[in-house]
Amino acid sequence: MADGDFDVLVLGAGSGGYACALRAAQLGLSVALVEKGKVGGTCLHVGCIPTKALLHAAEVADAARESEQFGVRATLEGIDMAGVNSYKDGVVSRLFKGLTGLVKGRGITVVEGTGRLTGPREVTVETAEGARVLTGRHVVLASGSYAKSLPGLEVDGERVITSEHALQLDRVPASVVVLGGGVIGCEFASVWKSFGAEVTIVEALPRLVAAEDEASSKVLERAFRKRKIAMRTGTPFQSVNVTDDGVAVTVEGGDVIEAELLLVAVGRGPVTEGLGYDEQGVAMDRGFVLTDERCRTNLENVWAVGDIVPGLQLAHRGFQQGIFVAEEIAGLAPQPIDEAGIPRVTYSHPEVASVGLDEAAARAAYGDDAVETVTYDLGGNGKSQILKTSGFVKLVRRTDGPVVGVHMVGDRVGELIGEAQLIYNWEAHADDVAPLVHAHPTQNEALGEAHLALAGKPLHAHA
Amino acid sequence: MADGDFDVLVLGAGSGGYACALRAAQLGLSVALVEKGKVGGTCLHVGCIPTKALLHAAEVADAARESEQFGVRATLEGIDMAGVNSYKDGVVSRLFKGLTGLVKGRGITVVEGTGRLTGPREVTVETAEGARVLTGRHVVLASGSYAKSLPGLEVDGERVITSEHALQLDRVPASVVVLGGGVIGCEFASVWKSFGAEVTIVEALPRLVAAEDEASSKVLERAFRKRKIAMRTGTPFQSVNVTDDGVAVTVEGGDVIEAELLLVAVGRGPVTEGLGYDEQGVAMDRGFVLTDERCRTNLENVWAVGDIVPGLQLAHRGFQQGIFVAEEIAGLAPQPIDEAGIPRVTYSHPEVASVGLDEAAARAAYGDDAVETVTYDLGGNGKSQILKTSGFVKLVRRTDGPVVGVHMVGDRVGELIGEAQLIYNWEAHADDVAPLVHAHPTQNEALGEAHLALAGKPLHAHA
Numbered sequence: 001m002a003d004g005d006f007d008v009l010v011l012g013a014g015s016g017g018y019a020c021a022l023r024a025a026q027l028g029l030s031v032a033l034v035e036k037g038k039v040g041g042t043c044l045h046v047g048c049i050p051t052k053a054l055l056h057a058a059e060v061a062d063a064a065r066e067s068e069q070f071g072v073r074a075t076l077e078g079i080d081m082a083g084v085n086s087y088k089d090g091v092v093s094r095l096f097k098g099l100t101g102l103v104k105g106r107g108i109t110v111v112e113g114t115g116r117l118t119g120p121r122e123v124t125v126e127t128a129e130g131a132r133v134l135t136g137r138h139v140v141l142a143s144g145s146y147a148k149s150l151p152g153l154e155v156d157g158e159r160v161i162t163s164e165h166a167l168q169l170d171r172v173p174a175s176v177v178v179l180g181g182g183v184i185g186c187e188f189a190s191v192w193k194s195f196g197a198e199v200t201i202v203e204a205l206p207r208l209v210a211a212e213d214e215a216s217s218k219v220l221e222r223a224f225r226k227r228k229i230a231m232r233t234g235t236p237f238q239s240v241n242v243t244d245d246g247v248a249v250t251v252e253g254g255d256v257i258e259a260e261l262l263l264v265a266v267g268r269g270p271v272t273e274g275l276g277y278d279e280q281g282v283a284m285d286r287g288f289v290l291t292d293e294r295c296r297t298n299l300e301n302v303w304a305v306g307d308i309v310p311g312l313q314l315a316h317r318g319f320q321q322g323i324f325v326a327e328e329i330a331g332l333a334p335q336p337i338d339e340a341g342i343p344r345v346t347y348s349h350p351e352v353a354s355v356g357l358d359e360a361a362a363r364a365a366y367g368d369d370a371v372e373t374v375t376y377d378l379g380g381n382g383k384s385q386i387l388k389t390s391g392f393v394k395l396v397r398r399t400d401g402p403v404v405g406v407h408m409v410g411d412r413v414g415e416l417i418g419e420a421q422l423i424y425n426w427e428a429h430a431d432d433v434a435p436l437v438h439a440h441p442t443q444n445e446a447l448g449e450a451h452l453a454l455a456g457k458p459l460h461a462h463a
Numbered sequence: 464m465a466d467g468d469f470d471v472l473v474l475g476a477g478s479g480g481y482a483c484a485l486r487a488a489q490l491g492l493s494v495a496l497v498e499k500g501k502v503g504g505t506c507l508h509v510g511c512i513p514t515k516a517l518l519h520a521a522e523v524a525d526a527a528r529e530s531e532q533f534g535v536r537a538t539l540e541g542i543d544m545a546g547v548n549s550y551k552d553g554v555v556s557r558l559f560k561g562l563t564g565l566v567k568g569r570g571i572t573v574v575e576g577t578g579r580l581t582g583p584r585e586v587t588v589e590t591a592e593g594a595r596v597l598t599g600r601h602v603v604l605a606s607g608s609y610a611k612s613l614p615g616l617e618v619d620g621e622r623v624i625t626s627e628h629a630l631q632l633d634r635v636p637a638s639v640v641v642l643g644g645g646v647i648g649c650e651f652a653s654v655w656k657s658f659g660a661e662v663t664i665v666e667a668l669p670r671l672v673a674a675e676d677e678a679s680s681k682v683l684e685r686a687f688r689k690r691k692i693a694m695r696t697g698t699p700f701q702s703v704n705v706t707d708d709g710v711a712v713t714v715e716g717g718d719v720i721e722a723e724l725l726l727v728a729v730g731r732g733p734v735t736e737g738l739g740y741d742e743q744g745v746a747m748d749r750g751f752v753l754t755d756e757r758c759r760t761n762l763e764n765v766w767a768v769g770d771i772v773p774g775l776q777l778a779h780r781g782f783q784q785g786i787f788v789a790e791e792i793a794g795l796a797p798q799p800i801d802e803a804g805i806p807r808v809t810y811s812h813p814e815v816a817s818v819g820l821d822e823a824a825a826r827a828a829y830g831d832d833a834v835e836t837v838t839y840d841l842g843g844n845g846k847s848q849i850l851k852t853s854g855f856v857k858l859v860r861r862t863d864g865p866v867v868g869v870h871m872v873g874d875r876v877g878e879l880i881g882e883a884q885l886i887y888n889w890e891a892h893a894d895d896v897a898p899l900v901h902a903h904p905t906q907n908e909a910l911g912e913a914h915l916a917l918a919g920k921p922l923h924a925h926a
Contacts, residue, residue: 064537071547084534418907444881
């Protein structure tokens, strides 16, 4: 094999790309990983990891602020953003070091620079030392995503910012308008409120986290209202004026909301422009790369994984697609990934977590008469009472059939989704889960109680 | 049916007793619940729930104390024990109210007073209004447990106390000797250290939480050492002198440890004396009531559940036994409970959680060559890094067979045991779990990574 010729050539070292590279190398394939930024991509450097560090700092601030109700005498004096950033950057750099070590340890060739698809299975990389041409028996497109804006809405990085800028802020803004009530918008709204800012969420759709079950949106909105986060749902954005000391945001109907900053959190677009995908004839739709359920593009031996593929833009979906493609290339014929079986978590205070179908989707899929739900209120769950959090566990099942959806709201419920995804993915019936013992007093016990109720024998619930 | 004659007569309204009563009533049986104290028993009033409230107050105190490393400027001024107790009592009374409502709502007859077995299926209750004789088609013994002491070690409730007294303390002691390094001892040691006390654990066995996998003990001990909790393992207690301002505890070898208090946490004994069990011929061993795997005593239609039955003394075991007996009486022929499938959690900082067999037990059961383990270090888990906790997920499996044990140490890992118990109880193989997607970045992802490693394809781990 010539220098520059690999079994697998991965374009992009984000979650999907590096997982594919690691698994392919593990399976004995020669792998090159092309990346213009840092191995780890959005998730590690400007996504999941740093935002969750901010959210944990927010939890610490809330704990201090509300310490009195637990009998602890503590005073919250303020947020030291330099300290928060140094904590956040410390977590990122430690994980980055680990990941870099793994990539190196598995003998993966990392090529730093911007890669373009210049032939069906050829990538040309602009490196610091000039252009380098690589070829692969297989090419995996994994170029990731960027924070989108709206037409006519200019991000200046100062007053009008995206999540990437928000992660670099050296201060807590006095007030913020968050444009977009999806996962990213809700997480930043939650952090800033905990840090002491005035926050207003503007969302065109009628509810927050609109991709979740309607009941989850309702309970999240109630919790945010209690936290005095202002919300304007069903309210499209119209325009923004940058003023001397902030922004004036006009929404449909003419209302103007003033704040120090506008965070644009309207979703993430695929990074696919100018990378030669179009020129090489990769089938695309509005910038996304189209694949079949085996992650194959229309070109032979060209695959795509992660945020450039239509569907959930989540790091763990990217991991799994990357692993899938590596195993498929190695001839292991893995099972296709069930997109609905991928758990979804919004790590706000409170958290929202789900897997499978929401009630509306289940009714649409199976018919109104063939779907049942049970909702277990966390008011009956001892550990949730101890944490002073409220929310629920809602189960959706096919009548006399398996659980097809689990939806939860409450602090820390994101950790319960591990069990919930097993229940969904193993197509468990209520009777399979109900007789099993959950530890008392935990929050996961609420999952057990919900299944007891679904099996017609609620223990700690009124039936 | 005569007044005072019931289908099911339950003696004791702790976890096992009330769960049995609730389920039996649900199944249409007439039920009497005899209790001299309050419905809810040890767990709700002087066990699981109040200690977990203390542990959460401790977490809040730690968060404030260590806030700086997260960039949060907060000062911990101290612990207001009156406030802690009012928070704790608030949680207990709210849950008690819910439970009382449930019991009432299901039409269960609650008889307040001390009940004695006065015939094979007859219970005489000393109530405030005099003796009352009840009979049952079935009698369920569920009289619970009490905090034990050692021979010659007198608990005075002032200087030498048990966990029940510890839950009522109106101050944070300056220093404590905790006699016993099991679950209860470790939880109180953890709380008091977080509250600012000097803590020394004295344990006769060679390690803390000796019922857990040896690796779990080692990591818990390391974490406690880092927290400056002093430990004297492998050190039997010899005697205690109550002094003017505290206690002087002498351990084997002659060392004397002085402290303000001695907490005796050497386990819980069955409450069975003087209740007529012996007289009626119930087969017993050292105070425990013997049963078969269907919770039957040697007497026809007399059952026993909860802490009086040899085995794990855990509220959720009691729940499940109680439900089991109710269903058995109703003729539903439920599956016997697999004791090893009951999850165990020590809610200290860090937490210890497990289900199934530990490595030594698995090797003993299946042979040294037929057992494999994988340990995934939480150092590779993003969310654990964010929480600044360390620990591991250790899997034990039969070679080419199912996972037979899951062992974890780290803050908040108690919530991961919900998924772990499904894996154990459903006899999952590594390959059943490995292809499923865990949400990133969560701690439950570490369970997914451990199964990937066990399946021979570690993602974020050096292999």
